[in-house]
Amino acid sequence: MTAPLVALTDQSLGWGGRLVLTGVTLQVAAGERIALLGRSGVGKSTLLAALHDRIAGRAALVPQDHGLVGSLSVFHNIWMGVLDDFGTPRNLRTLIWPARAERARVEHVLDIVGLSGLGRRPVSQLSGGQRQRVALGRALLRGGDVVLGDEPVTALDPAQGAALLGRLTTEFATMILTLHDVDQALRVATRIIGLRQGAVVIDAAAADLSETELLALYR
């Protein structure tokens, strides 16, 4: 049997001694597409961060706050996704004078996320949806075994959001996303983990779950 990408066993998760989730036991296998659902503040991001910290393999992250540097250009923010593939001298050179091949890699990603031609623009001058697309572009450039996204398409219109979620599905074998939209979760995920009152209360194949069962997480 293949080893799981990540495994939590009776884990308590929280911040600064304050517990958010207790008794979390779950494993993630390669190839799964998991949606984390539950009310605001229940601990979806906390669980996602714990999974990201422990994952075996290369992971790309789309944080809820996008994790961008506003004063830097779109190009530089996207290039951040692959900084750890290179040493400091190469990274410094890219910061000042990107090579043609490096520009082409970023242009390809900008095209996918619909930001062609905006590579030189400081991120601070972008709209919320454009910033989210920069964060998605950075994850796409990074690539890897798994993508973890914290509400990664909330700032996008439905068509654009669906297209980019589809793109993540084709680019990454494994996906773990926090989502607010139950319909979207049922469409995109193969497995749904539902959180309520400090615990995992649903962990099942999406095909075995109804919208009604999932909406109960929000009551």
Ligand SMILES: Nc1ncnc2c1ncn2[C@@H]1O[C@H](COP(=O)(O)OP(=O)(O)OP(=O)(O)O)[C@@H](O)[C@H]1O
């Ligand atoms: N970096 C942090 N430091 C301290 N406490 C935190 C931090 N991040 C989250 N928390 C707390 O942990 C609890 C769970 O927050 P979390 O962000 O995991 O919820 P969530 O389900 O992702 O919420 P939302 O849907 O609103 O994003 C909240 O009480 C929150 O205040």
